[in-house]
Amino acid sequence: MLVPFTYDYPRPALTVDCVVFGFDGDGLQVLLIRRGIEPHLGAWALPGGFVHMEETLDQAARRELEEETHIKDVFLEQLFTFGNPGRDPRGRVVSVAYYALVRPDQHTATGDTDASEAAWHPVEKLPALAFDHAEILCTALDRLRGKIRYQPIGFELLPKHFTLTQFQELYEAILGRRIDKRNFRKKLLAFDFLVPTDDFTAGAHRPARLYRFDRRRYDSLAHKGFLFEL
Amino acid sequence: MLVPFTYDYPRPALTVDCVVFGFDGDGLQVLLIRRGIEPHLGAWALPGGFVHMEETLDQAARRELEEETHIKDVFLEQLFTFGNPGRDPRGRVVSVAYYALVRPDQHTATGDTDASEAAWHPVEKLPALAFDHAEILCTALDRLRGKIRYQPIGFELLPKHFTLTQFQELYEAILGRRIDKRNFRKKLLAFDFLVPTDDFTAGAHRPARLYRFDRRRYDSLAHKGFLFEL
DNA sequence: GCAAAAGTGTTTATGTTACACCCATGT
């Protein structure tokens, strides 16, 4: 049923912006694009764009992410909505920000050439960003640091099969501090939602066992009122 | 600097909605208003309304809250943005939801008469709500339950001066379980940001000491990397 | 003096921290 709309005042434009996190075994990275249009032409910015009338906000975020970075099928979650007048010189633009976590094998090839449109940047060494995107990125980082401690989202930044050392290095990179190896493993394995596979890493040294995250098991544990916390 | 706008496609309408929590010593309550216009005329709904072009989202939420419920100067925090097409029969309306915590002395007189526009409802016994407001309310409740455990926001639901028993009853009401009195007090006072006043409750039984929350002290402790958790 | 809520410590169990050595592999 369509009811006539009694409100026909000017409306803000509505966009979505995505903070895309990646982890390459070294440090936490963020995917930025170079703007191809004014305003802020040539500046680094978060991927994002305008919300279409017939799509959900989540759909808009996923669509823009794929259009601008060719990344799809990733963990994506709404972060916060930024709507200060003046955040966009074109006029009133309200942006629903999202953050995404992508596995290494889902990373786009960046090439690191000047011609590339999207490129990974270490969070420790970010360029100046367009609009209020630096603020959005900070908010996303805070959220990630907070959330990773009590929700099993770290797995979204690792390959499907990973070593416990990789997992620990991820936590060290995000939380920004060293963690004791034995205590970390003890606690992690005690949760009982990491299952060892029969595969091992190859390489120069002793092979490390590969584990995978058993989401089904986690969900059933979480449902029984168990608390994950690292 | 104003840059010409290259995007002139249709825009969603943008609203704010507020989930207003109150605590009266018995149970957790939510403030609802009866809709005076279509759609959902006469139904219970969250206070809220359209965002103006020159105000921030926070300002819009505070303005609507005061216009519709005469409540102001309260704790208010952005919750989540709801934007599914179809959530409003009038067309595409995206709503930035907020939640507010109000102290008993800031409560509006509800009167509980049929003529009243706004009324408190216990969260355990809510009426049917307009739009997707039931979903918004659930999201707010989840957030409150989560956040109250590691942020000192409970004080926003109590008078400036309160007894430890009141504080405990608040936690029991929100978390939905009984808490051991001695352990609760021991832990709470050990944090050292509750300061005893010289006042006591009067009444039929042994008077209880009144405490107040020392925000300055909390902030300085929190800044030194201390963690509040109950 | 009795009913009702306020206030208070100790013991036990559980979880967290600190810490050092042997193992398996490639070169």
Add this chain to the structure above:
DNA sequence: ACATGGGTGTAACATAAACACTTTTGC
């Protein structure tokens, strides 16, 4: 054989949980 990262247990310490009685007031 050596360099490198993988893998493992225990003891000290700190935090959380369980638990019951005395105090103060109004009536």
